Amino acid sequence: MAERGVDQKEEKKSYGSVFVLGAGILAALSLWAFLDDNITRRPWKGFQAKFYRLDYNKAQAAYDEEDKKLQADDKYKELSQKLAAFQASLADGEVGKKLNSQIAEEARVTVKFQEADQKVKDVKSELEEAWYEHDHAVQQKRKIEPYLEVIAALDKKKAVLDKELEPIREKRNQLKDEIKKIQSGAKEIETELVKMTGERDKWIRVMENVTFKLGPFTFPKIPKIQQVSLDEFDRNRFDQPVARVDRCQTCHLAINRPGFEKEANPYKTHPRREVLLADSAHSPDKIGCTGCHEGQGMAVNGVKQAHGDVHLWEFPLLRGAKVQSSCTSCHQDVQKFAEDAPLLAEGQRLFEQVGCTGCHLVKGYENIPKIAPSLKKISAKVDPGWMVRWIENPHKFRQRTRMPNFDLKPDDALAVAAYIWSQSKEEADQWTQTHPAPAGFREGDPNDIAKGKKLVETIGCKGCHGFADGEFSTPLGKSKDLVPNLKDIAAKVVGPQWIYHWIKNPRGFEPETRMPSLRLSDDEALSITNYLMSLGGRPDPVAGIQEKLADAKNIKRGEVLVRKWGCFGCHDIKGMEKESRIGAELTTFGSKTVEELGFGNRTDVKHTWDDWTYFKLKTPRGYATERIEQLMPQFNLHDDDIKALRTLLGGFRERKVGQRYLADQGLRVQQVVEGRRLMQQYNCVGCHEIEKQGGFVRKYYQENVALAPPPLNGQGEKVQSSWFYSFLKSPTTLRPWLEIRMPTFGFSDEHTTQLVNYFNGLSKVEQPYHYIDDRKFPAENLEAAKILASAEYFNCFSCHVQGGKNPEGPKEGWAPDLAMARQRLNPNWIIKWLKDPQKIQPGAKMPSFYPGGPDNILGGKEDRQIEALRDYLMSIGRGAAPAAAAAPQVPAKAKPAK
């Protein structure tokens, strides 16, 4: 019977199955949510768990191996047995019995001691009481004698008791000592064993590190995100400092641990960890990983995400050598990283020396001088027909030239030449008139040519120039010569007149040139001119070339073209002094996104920054279209050079890393960077080895390296700055046995200072000046050193020149004039040099005299002998003229310096 409003049937219906289903779904969803949250979305947990197992197993294996070694070690066995025997004996053997009896005895003696002690204490109390009575009597003015009697009696009693107590105390202490001795009998063995097992037992700690204990069970460690937070590392769009969080080490757990070098990532140890991740370098706990490697440091939800290989993430992981791009974010001096960042170092050198900065502005590279010669007097220098052909395609004449190919049409090349020619005419004609053809020039005389060739090969021309195919001194990347190869020079120049005056005084023709003077005599210059005029045929004459170059229409068109192609980026051209760089600024080129790069109509280039940049350098006009013209010329760079340049370009980013993370940016670093740039521009490394690099001319001196220019590693520490400054300004003869000459570069005061600072910076010289006070040399030292230097002992002057007095024998066996030491050498360096010349200059002819000094001088104390020799060397040049004063600035016929 149905009640109104109540659906009986509905009431009786069972929803059990629905509930069960619902509960089931809920449970499944919960489980799924749990799994998804803990496993699917946290792949790092798997990585960590796997790593902990790996670490544990490695540690276990290492432990076992060490243990095996120990077990095979007889000493270990002996010690362990000794210890075990002792412990056994202590537990229930003889030692144990002895110990127990001692302990029992000690307990008995202690009781006895306490009893005796108590008696003494009682007497003491009685004494206190007696004294009180005595004092009381004194105050009440009673008789005190009876009290004194009592006190005396008690004193006597105490003395007897004290005497009884003493032996008991001694006995007790003795027993205590004995017990202690027995108990610690194994100490020594234990200490020695700990020393022996240290190597093994440290692996226990490693194993403990990746596990935890719960009761009797051991579990693997629970995975946990490992993050490094870097305060004020970055700056946001509002230029406020913000923190960066790196979680890379959540998976890369062994990045700063040795022993995982051969594992696959993410467990691999960082290459060159000891250097690159050292506390003083890039400790990952202090500066994280993404500062160098990029990627999405915070992401831990997947490998791709963490590495930043996701759409619109601007800084994907820099793989392999690309990481070198990042060095410039914090380091000012990157060229010193020739070993760790070779591509970057090479890229920077190329960037500065191939001429990129002629057209492109980049912050930090604004002041690089124009790399190419001035064209203000070009018509006095080159053949006009050659010039047109050169402008059309320079690589045809000189394959390794730095000048790029603009791919000009012949009439455009002619127009450009016409403009440049006409602009130079006036100044050039003037120069030609004041520099007449040399008298006595015997063109084609084979003897003279041979003489010139010999000079070119010996006096130092080859330190920079090549004179045959494939010959060069200083390479610039893999495809360029820093200095022109002169194998066809006669086919380029107007004639011998220009060559003669140019080589005699390069700055007389071009005040800014980097070509130095070798202080040639007239005769030498004539012979060299003759030799150079024999290299390559004379230029092919072009009919009517002078008229074409003088044609006003051509000149006018040429001016437009020179402006368009930006020739003034690398050359000084009269009338183009106020033009600015024609290329795009590249200061932030490395942070450009793919969307910001124009690929033109090219479909063969992958849409990445890397590929765009590679092909831009490979085929500079490859992205041009019908509507978009591209001007960048073809440099013909080797693939490796392109990759090096790309590495540098990748580092041109908009990054402002927090001050505290930056490498040293101090004055010394700036001086090194600045000075090195100058040193490279002047190609000092063509002849000298500097920073353990270069010295390319040495390849011609393999027979006798002693005849090559000296290496300048550590030069800042070796010489006095004031001397060095004067020497660079005006070189004087240091090594009369050398045929190769140190040229006169005509450095400005500023450049000379920069060079001295560079060498001082490299050597970390704190104190560049030295004042030599003769009064401070102890007479005893000078006397002793005189004997040491004599033929009886070290015979220094067997090889060293002495104040202009030459030693016996052929020149190549000579060594520098010791009378120059006073002005030239740093006294502290002399000490270091005498102690071990080979350490300062491997292969030096100077032998080590120490250790092994004579016993009978200055008490045989070698340090004192070395100091004495230093004092002596600093004193023998006394009164000598200052180093530079002797030589005039650019002497016409002066004795060549070497």
Next chain:
Amino acid sequence: MNKFGSLVLAMSLVAAPAMAAYEGGDVKDGGSISGSVKFKGTAPAPKKLDVGKDKEVCGKTAKMDQSLIVEGGNLVNAVVTITDIKKGKKIELKKVQFDQNGCEYTPHVVAFPAGTTVEVINPDGILHNVHSYSKVNTAFNQAQPKFKKTLEVKIEKPEAVEVKCDVHGWMHGWLVATESPYVAVTDKSGSFKLDNVPAGSYTVEVWHEKLGKSTQKVTVKAKEDAKVTFEVAGK
């Protein structure tokens, strides 16, 4: 030491002897290798050296260039070694002498097993220096003034080390260190002998400072002498 480190160490410990791999011991019924080294071609005329310094000591006798001496068609001062011997007689390290008397190294070429100490003697009473041009061994350049009559240097690793005196540019000689004790320098008749060689087949090498290396296969029978003649062509 971590495991990786110890692994590397263990490997190097195992690998180093495997490469150096000469094991000395008793040789039973050893044979010998003897023979001579002939010079093929026209022997160059002996060259007189220019003694331009310390003439009163160095110029007593005429100095001849020692770098290529051929006596009656025999090549002198060539070093003969067995290059591939792994096991043989014990290496006995005896001090060898290298005399600078009269500003000339005598003998011009000394050969010995690596690890030998060379006693350089200076009876001249003037300054010499002993400058090694070595690549495998650490190069040294030690002064030997008048008061230092002897000086000791040790050549630790196998290498032909050229030694020069920078004070007297003409002085040069060779210290040749070998892996095994089987080494001899040819005498005036160009002959040499390597004795106590276990029976077996070996590669015998002749090295000369100017003429380089040449090798021959030689089989040694127990208690017998294997004869071998080298012919080295002039360059």
